[in-house]
Amino acid sequence: MNSKFEKATNRKVYINARLIDPASNLDIQGGVLTDGELIADFGPHLVSGDGLAQDIQVIDCEEACLAPGLIDMRVQLREPGEEHKGTLKSAGVSATSGGITSMVSLPNTTPVTDDMSVVEFVARRARKLGLTKVYPYGAITQGLKGKEMAEMGMLAESGAVAFTDGIRAVSSAKVMRKALSYARNYNLLLVQHAEEPSLADGGHMNAGELALRMGLTGIPTVAETIMVARDVRLAEDTGGRLHFAHISTAESIGIIRRAKERGVKVTCDTAPPYFSLNELAVGDYRTFAKLSPPLRGEEDRQAIIEGIKDGTIDVIASDHAPEDEDSKRLPFAQAAFGGVGLETLLPITLELYHNKHLSLLEALRKITCQPADILGLPSGRLEKGLAADLMMFNPERGWKIDADQLTSKSKNSPFDGRLTQGRCLRTVIDGRIVFEL
Amino acid sequence: MSTRDRELRFTHRHLLGIEGLYPFEITDILDRAEGYAALNRERAPVPALLEGRTVINLFFENSTRTSTSFERAAKRLGADVINMNVQTSSIKKGETLIDTASTLNAMHPDVLVVRHGDSGAVKLLSQKMNCAVLNAGDGTHEHPTQALLDALTIRRRKGNITGLTVAICGDILHSRVARSNIHLLSAMGARVRLVAPTTLLPSNMAVLGAEVFHDMREGLKDVDVVMMLRLQKERMEGTYLPSQREYFHFYGLDYDKLSVAKEDALIMHPGPMNRGVEIDSDVADDFERSAIQEQVEMGVAARMACLEVVTANFEAWRAEQGQ
Numbered sequence: 001m002n003s004k005f006e007k008a009t010n011r012k013v014y015i016n017a018r019l020i021d022p023a024s025n026l027d028i029q030g031g032v033l034t035d036g037e038l039i040a041d042f043g044p045h046l047v048s049g050d051g052l053a054q055d056i057q058v059i060d061c062e063e064a065c066l067a068p069g070l071i072d073m074r075v076q077l078r079e080p081g082e083e084h085k086g087t088l089k090s091a092g093v094s095a096t097s098g099g100i101t102s103m104v105s106l107p108n109t110t111p112v113t114d115d116m117s118v119v120e121f122v123a124r125r126a127r128k129l130g131l132t133k134v135y136p137y138g139a140i141t142q143g144l145k146g147k148e149m150a151e152m153g154m155l156a157e158s159g160a161v162a163f164t165d166g167i168r169a170v171s172s173a174k175v176m177r178k179a180l181s182y183a184r185n186y187n188l189l190l191v192q193h194a195e196e197p198s199l200a201d202g203g204h205m206n207a208g209e210l211a212l213r214m215g216l217t218g219i220p221t222v223a224e225t226i227m228v229a230r231d232v233r234l235a236e237d238t239g240g241r242l243h244f245a246h247i248s249t250a251e252s253i254g255i256i257r258r259a260k261e262r263g264v265k266v267t268c269d270t271a272p273p274y275f276s277l278n279e280l281a282v283g284d285y286r287t288f289a290k291l292s293p294p295l296r297g298e299e300d301r302q303a304i305i306e307g308i309k310d311g312t313i314d315v316i317a318s319d320h321a322p323e324d325e326d327s328k329r330l331p332f333a334q335a336a337f338g339g340v341g342l343e344t345l346l347p348i349t350l351e352l353y354h355n356k357h358l359s360l361l362e363a364l365r366k367i368t369c370q371p372a373d374i375l376g377l378p379s380g381r382l383e384k385g386l387a388a389d390l391m392m393f394n395p396e397r398g399w400k401i402d403a404d405q406l407t408s409k410s411k412n413s414p415f416d417g418r419l420t421q422g423r424c425l426r427t428v429i430d431g432r433i434v435f436e437l
Numbered sequence: 438m439s440t441r442d443r444e445l446r447f448t449h450r451h452l453l454g455i456e457g458l459y460p461f462e463i464t465d466i467l468d469r470a471e472g473y474a475a476l477n478r479e480r481a482p483v484p485a486l487l488e489g490r491t492v493i494n495l496f497f498e499n500s501t502r503t504s505t506s507f508e509r510a511a512k513r514l515g516a517d518v519i520n521m522n523v524q525t526s527s528i529k530k531g532e533t534l535i536d537t538a539s540t541l542n543a544m545h546p547d548v549l550v551v552r553h554g555d556s557g558a559v560k561l562l563s564q565k566m567n568c569a570v571l572n573a574g575d576g577t578h579e580h581p582t583q584a585l586l587d588a589l590t591i592r593r594r595k596g597n598i599t600g601l602t603v604a605i606c607g608d609i610l611h612s613r614v615a616r617s618n619i620h621l622l623s624a625m626g627a628r629v630r631l632v633a634p635t636t637l638l639p640s641n642m643a644v645l646g647a648e649v650f651h652d653m654r655e656g657l658k659d660v661d662v663v664m665m666l667r668l669q670k671e672r673m674e675g676t677y678l679p680s681q682r683e684y685f686h687f688y689g690l691d692y693d694k695l696s697v698a699k700e701d702a703l704i705m706h707p708g709p710m711n712r713g714v715e716i717d718s719d720v721a722d723d724f725e726r727s728a729i730q731e732q733v734e735m736g737v738a739a740r741m742a743c744l745e746v747v748t749a750n751f752e753a754w755r756a757e758q759g760q
Contacts, residue, residue: 148675
C-alpha cells in the first residue's frame with residue numbers, strides 16, 4: 001500500500017466540538033485531528049480548523065460532545081455457533097451505533113473459546129469487518145465446565161485479554177483458587193459471574209415478595225453475595241486479580257468495598273439494568289426483563305448507584321445478550337435470560353448524569369478509560385498516537401428507545417419504550433467514520 | 438583406598454532426611470562417596486564393609502532406579518540383600534506399618550532401606566526398628582540419597598557447591614527431591630532458586646530458604662546448575678496445570694530458555710524423564726552439559742557411602758547397648 005498517499009488523504013479534523021476525555025478530566029471546546037488510523041492532535045487550537053492544510057477533511061461536530069469511543073467489557077457474541085441470534089457483524093453494527101469502539105466477548109460460543117484457534121477466529125473475523133474491535137475473553141476452565149483449567153497462558157499469548165467462564169460461575173472453590181493462583185503466573189485477570197449455582201438453579205427472578213405473588217421460583221441475593229465473599233477471600237489468599245461481572249446486590253457492594261479498602265486486587269462492573277430498573281420490571285411476566293442476575297429490589301438498585309458513585313463499581317458494561325423471539329416469547333420460566341444492550345449503554349449510563357448522581361466525566365469514565373485500564377487495552381482515552389476511536393453525542397438530545405428500531409439482530413431489550421437522552425451521533429474507529437445517525 | 442580409615446563425622450543411626458544435618462556430615466558422606474565413585478568406575482574391588490550384614494530393601498512405592506541402585510550399592514559392599522516387593526507381600530493384605538516393623542525385626546537386619554508414599558512413614562518405622570533405617574523417599578517429604586547423589590554430581594563437575602546458583606524447576610510442591618535438595622544445597626552454601634508456575638510453587642516455599650520465581654527466563658538467568666523435576670501425569674490434566682503443551686511451552690527446558698543460564702550450566706534430572714514435557718530431548722541428551730547419566734552412576738556411590746556410615750553408627754550403638 002502506498003502509505004504516503006494514504007496518509008496525505010486520510011487526515012480528518014473534527015472541529016467545533018466539546019472535547020471530553022474522562023481519563024485526563026478534559027472538558028473544553030476544541031477539535032481532534034486524525035491521521036490515518038491514529039489521533040494526531042487534539043485540543044482547543046483545533047476548534048475552528050482554521051489554518052490547516054487543504055487536503056484535510058473537515059467534520060463539523062456542531063458543538064456536540066466528542067469523546068473516546070466506549071469500551072464494553074461484557075458482550076455475548078453468538079458467533080460462532082448461534083448465528084440466528086446474533087453475528088459478529090450484527091453485533092458490530094449495533095455496537096458502532098451505540099458509540100462502542102471496543103468490546104470484549106464472552107467465551108460461551110460454540111465451540112467454546114477455550115482454544116487458541118477460536119480466539120484467533122473471532123479476532124480475525126472482527127478485524128475483517130472493520131467495525132467495533134473485538135477482544136475475546138478466554139475460558140477459565142476447559143469447555144466452561146468448571147473442572148480443569150484451560151490453557152490460559154497460551155490463550156493470553158494468542159490474544160485473550162482476560163479469562164472468564166462467561167455466564168457460568170466457577171463454582172468449585174478449589175478450581176477457582178487454583179485458577180486464581182495459576183493466572184497470577186502471567187498476571188491475568190479472571191472475571192467471575194458470581195452466582196452460586198446450587199442456590200440459583202431453577203430460579204427465574206429475584207427471590208422476594210414479588211416472586212411469591214407471581215408464583216415464580218426466586219434466585220436469592222445470597223446466591224451472589226456468598227460467591228463474592230468467597231472469591232474475595234480466594235483472591236486475597238492467592239494474590240490473583242479478580243473482577244466481578246454485573247454486580248446486582250447491596251451486600252456484594254459492601255463486601256467489595258471492604259475488600260478494596262484492604263487492598264485486595266478486586267474490581268467489578270454492573271450493567272445498566274441494575275441501576276435503572278428493579279424487579280418490578282418483570283411484573284406482568286415481561287420476559288424481556290428476565291436477566292441474569294435477576295433484576296433486584298429497589299434497595300439493591302439504590303445501593304448499586306451508591307457503589308457507582310463511590311467508585312466501588314469501576315465499570316458499567318452492557319451485558320449484551322441477544323436472544324431471538326423464540327427464546328423469549330415463552331412462559332416466564334421457560335424464557336431465556338438476557339437482554340441486548342449495546343445501543344442503550346450510553347443513554348442509560350447518562351441517566352446517572354441527568355439524575356445528578358455523577359458528573360458527565362465521571363459517567364463516561366465508567367465506560368471508557370476504566371474498563372480499558374482494567375483490561376490493559378490501549379484505548380478509552382484521547383491521546384496522541386492512540387487509535388482514533390471516537391464517538392460523538394449530545395447529552396441533551398432526546399431518544400425514545402424503540403426495540404424494533406434497534407440495529408441488533410435480536411431485539412430483546414428491557415428498555416423498550418424508555419425515554420432517554422444522549423444517543424450516539426457518530427462513531428469513528430481507526431480514523432474511519434463507521435456510524436452516523 | 439579404604440574409606441573405613443576416615444574419621445566418621447556423620448553422627449546418626451538413621452538417615453531420614455537432609456534437614457538438620459550439619460555441612461560437615463554431608464561433606465563426610467560426599468567424600469566417602471567420591472572414593473567409591475572412582476572405584477566403581479574402574480570396576481575395582483571395594484572393602485567388604487558390610488560383609489555378613491543384612492540389608493532389606495522395603496519399597497511400598499514402585500521404583501526401579503532407586504531400588505536397583507540401593508541393591509547394587511549394598512552388594513558392592515558385600516551385604517546380603519533382601520528385596521521386599523510390597524505388591525505381593527502381606528502388607529498389601531492390610532498389615533499395619535508397626536506390625537511390618539516387628540516382622541522385619543525378627544529377621545535381624547542391619548539396615549532397612551524404605552520408600553513409602555506417606556510423608557513421615559519412614560520416620561515412624563525407624564522408631565520401631567532395631568536396625569539402621571535409610572529413607573529412600575517418603576511421600577512429598579524427603580529423598581536424602583537423591584540430594585546426596587545430586588550434590589556429588591555437582592561437586593565432581595563444578596569442583597564445589599559453595600557459591601553456586603542452582604535453579605530447581607518443576608513440580609516443587611509435590612517433590613521430595615526438591616525439599617532434600619533445597620536443604621542440602623543451602624546448607625552447603627549454594628544459592629537456591631525455585632522456578633515453577635504458582636500452582637506448583639506456593640510463594641510460602643520461600644520459607645525453606647530459596648528464592649521463588651514463576652518465570653523460567655528470570656529464574657534461569659546466570660545459574661550454574663539447572664535441576665529439572667519430573668512432572669506427574671495426573672497434575673497436567675487441568676487440576677494444577679491446563680495441559681502438557683502449555684507446561685512445556687512456558688516451563689519445559691529447551692535451548693531457548695536455557696540460553697539465559699551460564700554457558701556451562703549443568704543440566705540435571707532425577708529421572709525418569711518425561712521428554713517433551715519438562716525437558717526437551719535435545720537438552721536431555723546434550724553430551725557436554727547434561728549430567729543425567731552421571732547422576733545415576735553417582736547414585737550407587739552415594740548410597741554406598743550412606744550404607745557405610747549408618748552401619749558404622751548402628752554397630753557403635755549396638756556395642757554401647759552391649760548387644
